[in-house]
Amino acid sequence: MNAPxxxxxxxxxxxxxxxxxxxxPLWEVLHALVPRQPDTPCVPALWKYEDVRPFLMRAGQAITAEEAVRRVLILENPALRGQSAVTQSLYAGLQLILPGEVAPSHRHTQSALRFIVEGSGAYTAVDGERTTMRPGDFIITPSWTWHDHGNDADEPVVWLDGLDIPMIRFFDAGFAQNDESKSQAVSRAEGTSFARYGHNMAPVRHDAPFGKTSPIFSYPYERSREALDRLERDAPIDDWDGVKLRYLNPLTGGSPMPTMATFMQKLPAGFAGKPWRQTDGAVYSVVEGHGEMLVERGGMQWRQPFGPRDHFVVPSWHTARFVSGPGCVLFSFSDRPVQQALGIHQEERLS
Structure with a gap:
C-alpha cells in the first residue's frame, strides 16, 4: 500500500x-481540459426510418403544426439525452408537415438546413420566396430570415432539420421572433434566387442577400445526383469517400452556411472504403441504396447496416469507414466551417 x-x-x-x-486548481483537471486527443462524450447512433416513421405519424395525430410551431422529433445522441443535441455542437430532428398544414413564420439567429426525406409538394418560404420541396433537395433557412413551411400536396412530407442550436447556445447568442402573420407574403417568383446565383453567374451590382449565408437557399437533388453520376463514370473513385462533393456558397466558394458544411456523396456498387477520422462529427441521411458503417474508438466497435431514409451520426475522432454492395447516396452535414475558421480542424485518412 502506497504511503499518502x-x-x-x-x-x-x-x-x-x-x-x-x-x-x-488547474493541475487537478489539466489532463481532462487538454486531452492528448479529442475525447468526445458522443457515441455513434443510427435511427432506422422504419422505426421512427410511426412515431412521426402519431405526432401528426397528437399535435398540429401550428400548435407545435415545428412538429419535430429530435434525434438525440444517446450520450447527450436531454440536451437536444446530436453532437455537442449540432442539432438534428425529423419534421413532419401534413397536407393543408402551415408551420407558422418566425425567425431566429440559428442557421438551419432542411434535407427532404419523404414526400413532394410542400414548400419552404424564405424572405418572400418559396421553393417546392422534393426528396433529396437541400434547403437553407439563413440566420435571422423569416421562414415558414406549408403543404399544398396530398401526402405527408418529412425532412431532416439540421441546426447549430448547441453552438449558438454555447455563445449565449440566441434570439427568436414570431411573425405577425402565419404565412409571409410571397414577393418573388419561385426560382428567382437560383436564376440570379445558381449558374456560375451573379448580378453585376448586388449585396449578399443573406450575409455570410449562400444567396441560393434551395439546391435541387436532380443537379447533385447528375454531378455524382458523371464523376462516378468519368473520374477516379476516392478510396475513402467514393465520389463526394461539398455544397458551395457561390459568392465565396465556402460553405453554404457559416456554421455548417453540407456534402453529398455516392458510394459505387462494391465499394469497400478505407478508414478515416475527423474532428468534425457528422450527421448522415441515406438518400438511396444500402450500405454499412463501421466505426471504432478506444477498442469499442460499432457496425450497422443502413438503408434509404435512415439517419446516423459519426462523432468526432471516431475511426470510420463505409462499405456498400449495391451502392448508395449519402447526404451529410457537420460543423467543419467553424473548425476551419478557428484553425483547429484535423482529419486523417488511414490505410
Whole structure:
C-alpha cells in the first residue's frame, strides 16, 4: 500500500480554503481540459426510418403544426439525452408537415438546413420566396430570415432539420421572433434566387442577400445526383469517400452556411472504403441504396447496416469507414466551417 503524499493534507486544505472565492486548481483537471486527443462524450447512433416513421405519424395525430410551431422529433445522441443535441455542437430532428398544414413564420439567429426525406409538394418560404420541396433537395433557412413551411400536396412530407442550436447556445447568442402573420407574403417568383446565383453567374451590382449565408437557399437533388453520376463514370473513385462533393456558397466558394458544411456523396456498387477520422462529427441521411458503417474508438466497435431514409451520426475522432454492395447516396452535414475558421480542424485518412 502506497504511503499518502506528504503534501496531500496541505493541498486538500488549500482547496477547501480557496473554494469560497470560486478558485479551483488547474493541475487537478489539466489532463481532462487538454486531452492528448479529442475525447468526445458522443457515441455513434443510427435511427432506422422504419422505426421512427410511426412515431412521426402519431405526432401528426397528437399535435398540429401550428400548435407545435415545428412538429419535430429530435434525434438525440444517446450520450447527450436531454440536451437536444446530436453532437455537442449540432442539432438534428425529423419534421413532419401534413397536407393543408402551415408551420407558422418566425425567425431566429440559428442557421438551419432542411434535407427532404419523404414526400413532394410542400414548400419552404424564405424572405418572400418559396421553393417546392422534393426528396433529396437541400434547403437553407439563413440566420435571422423569416421562414415558414406549408403543404399544398396530398401526402405527408418529412425532412431532416439540421441546426447549430448547441453552438449558438454555447455563445449565449440566441434570439427568436414570431411573425405577425402565419404565412409571409410571397414577393418573388419561385426560382428567382437560383436564376440570379445558381449558374456560375451573379448580378453585376448586388449585396449578399443573406450575409455570410449562400444567396441560393434551395439546391435541387436532380443537379447533385447528375454531378455524382458523371464523376462516378468519368473520374477516379476516392478510396475513402467514393465520389463526394461539398455544397458551395457561390459568392465565396465556402460553405453554404457559416456554421455548417453540407456534402453529398455516392458510394459505387462494391465499394469497400478505407478508414478515416475527423474532428468534425457528422450527421448522415441515406438518400438511396444500402450500405454499412463501421466505426471504432478506444477498442469499442460499432457496425450497422443502413438503408434509404435512415439517419446516423459519426462523432468526432471516431475511426470510420463505409462499405456498400449495391451502392448508395449519402447526404451529410457537420460543423467543419467553424473548425476551419478557428484553425483547429484535423482529419486523417488511414490505410
Amino acid at each position: 503524499h506528504p503534501m496531500a493534507a496541505a493541498r486538500q486544505q488549500l482547496y477547501a480554503d480557496m473554494a469560497p472565492l470560486n478558485l479551483t
